[in-house]
Amino acid sequence: MTNAQKWVAAFLFLFVILFALSRITKEDASSDFDFDFYGEEEQSQTSSSELNGLTLAQRIGCSSCHGVDLKGTNQAPTLVNVKDHWNRTELINYLRNPSSYGNDQRFIDYKNQYPNVIMPAYEKVDIKELGAIADYILSLEN
Numbered sequence: 001m002t003n004a005q006k007w008v009a010a011f012l013f014l015f016v017i018l019f020a021l022s023r024i025t026k027e028d029a030s031s032d033f034d035f036d037f038y039g040e041e042e043q044s045q046t047s048s049s050e051l052n053g054l055t056l057a058q059r060i061g062c063s064s065c066h067g068v069d070l071k072g073t074n075q076a077p078t079l080v081n082v083k084d085h086w087n088r089t090e091l092i093n094y095l096r097n098p099s100s101y102g103n104d105q106r107f108i109d110y111k112n113q114y115p116n117v118i119m120p121a122y123e124k125v126d127i128k129e130l131g132a133i134a135d136y137i138l139s140l141e142n
C-alpha cells in the first residue's frame with residue numbers, strides 16, 4: 001500500500017464509523033421524539049381517562065350508592081343511559097347542585113323509590129374530576 005492509499009483507507013474507515021454513529025444517535029432520538037410515539041401515548045391517555053372517570057367515581061363515593069359499576073343499587077338509580085337526559089355541562093352542574101333539579105317526573109319517581117337517600121352535592125370536587133366522571137357516565141349505555 002502506498003501512503004496515499006493508506007490515507008484514503010483511513011478516511012473511508014472514519015467515514016463508515018461516523019455514519020454508523022449517526023445512525024445510532026438518530027435511532028435514540030427517534031425513540032424520544034418520534035411522532036408515532038406520541039400517537040400511542042395519546043391513545044393510552046384516552047383510555048386511562050375513561051378508566052379514571054370510573055375510578056374517580058369509586059374514590060369519591062358515588063359507587064357506595066350507585067354501585068361499583070354505577071349500574072344502580074337499592075340506594076340509588078342506575079346511571080346507564082343517563083346520556084338520554086343530560087349533556088355534559090348540565091350533568092356537571094347537576095352533580096354540583098342536585099337539589100335544584102328535582103322537578104322532572106323522573107326525579108319525583110326517584111324520591112318515592114329512594115325516600116331516605118339524598119344525592120349529595122359535589123360542588124367542592126375539582127371541576128376536571130367531575131368532567132372525567134361526567135364523561136364516563138355519559139359513555140354508559142345498554
Ligand code: HEC
Nearest residue numbers: 060061062065075076077085110111114117118119120122
Ligand atoms: C348517598 C347516596 C348517593 C351518592 C353517594 C351519590 N348519589 Fe347520585 N343519586 C342518588 C340518588 C338517591 C339519586 C336519585 C335522585 C334523587 O333522589 O334526587 C341520584 C341521582 C343521580 C343522578 C341522576 C340520574 C338521572 O336519572 O338523571 C346522577 C347523574 C348521579 N346521581 C350521579 C352521581 C355521581 C356521579 C355521584 C358521585 C360523584 C353520585 N351520584 C353519588 C344517591 C347518591
